Amino acid sequence: MDKILVHGGRPLSGSIKISGSKNSALPILAATLLTREPCVLRHVPDLSDTNYMLQILMYLGAQVERASGTVSVQAEKVESVAPYDVVRRMRASVCVLGPLLARCREATVSLPGGCVIGDRPIDLHLRGFEALGAAVRVEAGNVRMFTPQLKGAIINLTGKFGPTVLGTDNVMMAAVLAEGTTVIEGAASEPEVVDLANFLNKMGAKIEGAGTRRLIIEGVQELHGAEHDIIPDRIEAGTFLVAGAVCGTGVTVNRVEPSHIEAVTTALVSAGFKIDIHERSATVSPNGASKPLEIVTAPYPGFPTDMQAQMCALLSTTEGISVVTENIFPQRYMHVAELKRMGAQVQIEGSTAVIQGVEKLLGAPVMASDLRASAALVLAGLKAEGTTEISRVYHIDRGYEHLDEKLSELGAHIERVKAD
Numbered sequence: 001m002d003k004i005l006v007h008g009g010r011p012l013s014g015s016i017k018i019s020g021s022k023n024s025a026l027p028i029l030a031a032t033l034l035t036r037e038p039c040v041l042r043h044v045p046d047l048s049d050t051n052y053m054l055q056i057l058m059y060l061g062a063q064v065e066r067a068s069g070t071v072s073v074q075a076e077k078v079e080s081v082a083p084y085d086v087v088r089r090m091r092a093s094v095c096v097l098g099p100l101l102a103r104c105r106e107a108t109v110s111l112p113g114g115c116v117i118g119d120r121p122i123d124l125h126l127r128g129f130e131a132l133g134a135a136v137r138v139e140a141g142n143v144r145m146f147t148p149q150l151k152g153a154i155i156n157l158t159g160k161f162g163p164t165v166l167g168t169d170n171v172m173m174a175a176v177l178a179e180g181t182t183v184i185e186g187a188a189s190e191p192e193v194v195d196l197a198n199f200l201n202k203m204g205a206k207i208e209g210a211g212t213r214r215l216i217i218e219g220v221q222e223l224h225g226a227e228h229d230i231i232p233d234r235i236e237a238g239t240f241l242v243a244g245a246v247c248g249t250g251v252t253v254n255r256v257e258p259s260h261i262e263a264v265t266t267a268l269v270s271a272g273f274k275i276d277i278h279e280r281s282a283t284v285s286p287n288g289a290s291k292p293l294e295i296v297t298a299p300y301p302g303f304p305t306d307m308q309a310q311m312c313a314l315l316s317t318t319e320g321i322s323v324v325t326e327n328i329f330p331q332r333y334m335h336v337a338e339l340k341r342m343g344a345q346v347q348i349e350g351s352t353a354v355i356q357g358v359e360k361l362l363g364a365p366v367m368a369s370d371l372r373a374s375a376a377l378v379l380a381g382l383k384a385e386g387t388t389e390i391s392r393v394y395h396i397d398r399g400y401e402h403l404d405e406k407l408s409e410l411g412a413h414i415e416r417v418k419a420d
């Protein structure tokens, strides 16, 4: 397993281009199962998660071709069974459930495992499928569904922790081929859900309300192929802006949708940084002393849970006391123990982290645990004194396209070493 060595203390400057969104590409790739015609997707990031989704599509019978960032998929025939050894590595593989149910009127998919950020139930997904007329059974670690015909319904997908992103995606992908009209109340409004709805509408679906809490979907007989440009990855963009705040003299992220990163840029301005927004780019630069923050994660357009760990890295060396509250995945603090190994002073109280900023962090051997926690450790290492050795970097490769190379382009002294 590779390791990443971050030699801290080098200021970052310059600009990098943001890749296509992982969390948009994954459900959109699954949506290609809804038609027997070819689909062409551009700006699909080259990540282990997206490549894994391509393997799942091929396993299910689709023809797949990738030429750098452009992926062509044609699912002329589709198997309706995705067993454990195919889906076990990635929770997002659950989003083939909706397309398989709509296309094949049956689906058998292994239940996704939990992960370090917490239990990952799919009860809301299943609630939606049942409302659409599917018989749902969970047995021997599999979800089995069958329906003679999906029928439109009024469904509320709000759960204890708010809307479900992939649950909204899944139920939407099932409803587009149902008979009649479906209303999804309490829908997720993330940009990635909007991107999926836009792609489905290009395929001939009739979806209104994307980006709001209420989706109205008029079922159609069938969908045709379509071409689509995946939106930029707002979490990658946020991660690089926080990197620029941690130790930058001026870092620009290009090919971004400024409206998608507003919660992060607003937080950075509150933390005392200067943000310049242009049409498709954003620049962060120091602007005097940085200030402690109170961060509360929330569904879009609130502060994204996927940026919480990266913000903790920044606040670890921000003078004063900051308070971070995680409302989406209350246990999502795997990064804290590792930051404390580097000298951070953080107390976890339930789903809240109280951070006492320290003058400096010291590089140390640390372990990556989940995608965003790993990115947080890299950011902390950029500023720490000495070298931070991050093991299990496969977590990073799941969701960031060449993170170490892009940081090197900005001036970081960072190297990837093959480990035994």
Ligand code: EPZ
Pocket: 022, 023, 024, 026, 091, 092, 119, 120, 121, 122, 123, 124, 125, 126, 159, 160, 161, 162, 163, 164, 165, 166, 167, 192, 305, 306, 328, 329, 371, 372, 399
């Ligand atoms: C998506 O996961 C993202 N993944 C996650 O990003 C992101 O953190 C999350 O949305 C929240 O924004 C992809 O898009 C591939 P949820 P998802 O269903 O859809 C609870 C990353 O780092 N819930 O919106 O799986 C759930 O436990 C990843 O890129 C239920 O209770 O998350 C959580 O507390 C990590 N029942 C909350 O809802 C359900 O049936 C939100 O989860 C489904 C979810």
